Amino acid sequence: MVGMEKKASSSSSLDDLIEKAGGCAVIDGGFATRLETHGAEINDPLWSALCLIKQPHLIKMVHLEYLEAGADVLVTSSYQATIPGFISKGLSIEEGESLLDKSVKLAVEARDKFWDAIKKVPGHSYNRALVAASIGSYGAYLADGSEYSGNYGPAVNLQKLKEFHRHRLQVLVEAGPDLLAFETIPNKLEAQACVELLEEENINIPSWICFSSVDGENAPSGESFNECLEIINKSNKVHAVGINCAPPQFIESLISKFKELSEKAIVIYPNSGEVWDGRAKKWLPSKCFGDDKFELFATRWRDLGAKLIGGCCRTTPSTIRAISKVLKESS
Numbered sequence: 001m002v003g004m005e006k007k008a009s010s011s012s013s014l015d016d017l018i019e020k021a022g023g024c025a026v027i028d029g030g031f032a033t034r035l036e037t038h039g040a041e042i043n044d045p046l047w048s049a050l051c052l053i054k055q056p057h058l059i060k061m062v063h064l065e066y067l068e069a070g071a072d073v074l075v076t077s078s079y080q081a082t083i084p085g086f087i088s089k090g091l092s093i094e095e096g097e098s099l100l101d102k103s104v105k106l107a108v109e110a111r112d113k114f115w116d117a118i119k120k121v122p123g124h125s126y127n128r129a130l131v132a133a134s135i136g137s138y139g140a141y142l143a144d145g146s147e148y149s150g151n152y153g154p155a156v157n158l159q160k161l162k163e164f165h166r167h168r169l170q171v172l173v174e175a176g177p178d179l180l181a182f183e184t185i186p187n188k189l190e191a192q193a194c195v196e197l198l199e200e201e202n203i204n205i206p207s208w209i210c211f212s213s214v215d216g217e218n219a220p221s222g223e224s225f226n227e228c229l230e231i232i233n234k235s236n237k238v239h240a241v242g243i244n245c246a247p248p249q250f251i252e253s254l255i256s257k258f259k260e261l262s263e264k265a266i267v268i269y270p271n272s273g274e275v276w277d278g279r280a281k282k283w284l285p286s287k288c289f290g291d292d293k294f295e296l297f298a299t300r301w302r303d304l305g306a307k308l309i310g311g312c313c314r315t316t317p318s319t320i321r322a323i324s325k326v327l328k329e330s331s
């Protein structure tokens with residue numbers, strides 16, 4: 001147990017979903033990398049957010065695929081969607097705001113469409129999914145791979161990070177998601193910026209903060225998770241903490257570590273094990289885990305205490321189908 005810990009209020013929509021899902025809810029899988037398999041062009045500084053401008057129908061299609069596969073939570077297409085990013089494409093602030101709003105609306109529309117159809121099917125085993133607005137790290141916006149290094153340079157201080165996140169956070173919250181998902185946070189300073197913003201903006205939507213990790217032990221910056229979680233534990237605006245887009249082989253020990261360091265729910269959605277080359281902008285062949293492995297991992301991670309489990313880059317709807325099936329069978 002950790003001192004000074006503020007537990008988030010217990011009757012949130014997230015807690016309800018976890019309970020309905022039998023103690024462990026399923027998050028969707030890699031979003032941008034799935035868009036790519038449908039032919040989306042995302043080799044761009046905006047990465048998957050380019051689709052919000054050019055191919056929004058693909059975004060909805062991927063959301064529907066993950067719902068059909070059994071996801072209880074959809075993460076929106078806003079990971080690398082930012083107002084400055086859209087401005088650099090020649091769009092206005094208003095157009096950028098409208099694209100952020102659209103990222104939430106597309107997921108909500110997919111969720112409602114799927115739920116309206118499936119709830120009429122007798123004996124179905126789906127839950128009404130929640131929509132989590134993705135808030136990618138500053139490193140994601142930089143598009144230089146720094147969400148895996150945490151190295152933002154000396155000019156990037158707390159103020160700058162809060163400035164970067166504030167407007168997007170306000171617009172996403174206004175769009176009405178069920179949850180907020182801070183993703184691939186690589187260092188302590190950015191975790192602090194997120195926590196302070198949730199307080200300052202008085203956000204009452206349940207949120208999770210997920211870190212990436214490249215050594216399986218620490219945040220990518222080299223700072224210990226002990227230091228990072230200390231800040232998060234003090235806030236009752238954060239409902240869950242965890243890891244996304246790190247390789248699956250790191251997850252088991254990180255769940256144990258997070259359990260020791262925090263009382264918050266633990267959220268886990270690793271990538272396939274392949275490694276992102278931020279310069280070449282491609283996935284390097286590496287130890288890649290298939291759906292059968294994810295099936296085994298998912299029960300182990302659930303038994304170790306994870307409350308939300310899904311996949312990140314290069315995992316697919318079939319990965320999520322495998323996770324959902326095994327968790328439902330054994331809950």
Ligand SMILES: C[S+](C)CC[C@H](N)C(=O)O
Nearest residue numbers: 047139140143144145276
């Ligand atoms: C999670 S990484 C694969 C996302 C893409 C990165 N921010 C880039 O733009 O290169």
Ligand SMILES: N[C@@H](CCS)C(=O)O
Nearest residue numbers: 030031032075079245
């Ligand atoms: N939600 C994002 C995270 C990228 S690391 C995606 O799945 O594309």
Ligand SMILES: [Zn+2]
Nearest residue numbers: 245271312313
């Ligand atoms: Zn990822």
